Amino acid sequence: MRVMHFHFGKDGGAERFFVHLVNALALRGVEQSAVIRPDRIWRKDLPASVGIYESNFRNLSLDRILLPLCVAREARRIQPDAIMAWAPRASELMPDHKGCIKISRLGDYPTNLSYFKNSDILVCNTPGIAEHVRELGWTRGVEVISNFTSTGQVAPVDRATFDTPADAPVVMSMGRFVPRKEFALLTAAVAKLPGVYLWLAGEGEELENVKKVAADLGVTDRVRFLGWQKDTRPFVAAADIFVMPSNHEPLGNVILEAWAQGRPVVSSRSEGPSWFMRDGDNGLLVDIGNTDGFSQAIARLIDNPVLAAKVAAGGRETLMKQFSEEAIANAYLELFRRKP
Structure with a gap:
């Protein structure tokens, strides 16, 4: 099986999933190539077998x-079973x-359907994104x-490496430092909780503003x-509570990552988590x-270890049943075998 990918993302949860899926498909014998932006910090995490072409594809x-x-010439040459574009621009x-x-493949809500004129399937x-594209008039x-x-x-x-007491409650979050996160x-919510520490992993244009708020x-x-971390799992594992406060989050990959480490999660009622x-x-x-509300939810988990253990176990169970590599990779393989 041969698959071509186009991905012009930067450095965040969507990119981590792209790397996860490409690796999972490679383990299952899929031949792959990808067009990505130059100098991506996650390029080295892609399998060596994947052919990479770098371009910003700018106007x-x-x-x-x-x-x-x-791309059209390469498709004629290798005759892929599937071509996969990640997000509208790609x-x-x-x-x-x-x-x-x-x-x-859509991880967010598109504003219009003009990007997808040559796509057979979205x-x-x-489910919220699927409903949205149908409302926009998508009929394929x-x-x-x-x-x-x-x-x-x-x-x-x-x-201790991060000057944090071993016995202090630690709240963690991570992602690109942009306003919607x-x-x-x-930071303001944690400020209301004396003795509670906050760890934030990631980079972005909002970083200096968050530092000023602190x-x-x-x-x-x-x-x-903490800056950008290639592997955030040891940091999540060191925290007591993971919080995802975004005002817009189509899915919320970071919640899945927190569940994998057995951490209880507090989340906003944004699109993905509400599902x-x-x-x-x-x-x-x-x-x-x-x-x-965030301050109160964090305090509830700190003050009630039984509740914290319950929601952490429930999260891990949801992860294993609904978001396993085997189920997701097999769903894509089945899709790739379809003919338009």
Whole structure:
């Protein structure tokens, strides 16, 4: 089986899943090639067997003209079983190639359908996205296939390395520092909880603003900025509670990663978590933007170890049943075998 991928993402949860899926498919004998942005920090995590072509596919660039021609020629040469574009922008590169299934994979809500003129089917990672594209007028195929993450548990990092007391409650979150992730709100929520430490992993344009919020609230001594980490699992394993405060989150890969390490999760009632989380069963849900609500939910888990253990166990069970590598990889393999 041969699959071509187009992926112009940066460095975040969607990229981690791309790496996970490409590796899972390689383990199952799928021959793959991929067009990605140059200098991606996760390129080295892709299997050596995957052929890589680098391009930004920017407007007003020579690649904007030449890359579609190269891709179409390569598709004619190798005759793939499937061509897979990751997100709307990559879907603009989809060639009008016959004889294979052409898939656009969506991890967010598209604004219009013009990107997908050459796509046979849209793979949405939540039912909400699938419903959205149908409402926009999409009449071709739609499938819901979610993400998976590594389920192996790892040893925690030493808290002392990050100047954090061994007995202090530690709240963690991670992702790109952009406004919708609401790390400033989470910082304000933790500031209301004396003695609680906050670990934030990631990079992005909002980082300096979050640091300023921590300084203005007088909690710089309790907030640790961990930077981008290739493997976040040891940091999640060292925390007591994981919080996902985003005001918009189509799925929430980081929640799956926290569940894999057996951590109890507090999440906003954003799109993805509202689909697969059940309040008080596999996590605690808080209204979007409710700083006090996040403070109260964190405090509940700190003060009630029985509840914390219950929601952590419920999260792990949901992960294994609904988001396993075997189930997701097999769903994609079945899809690749279809003919348009």
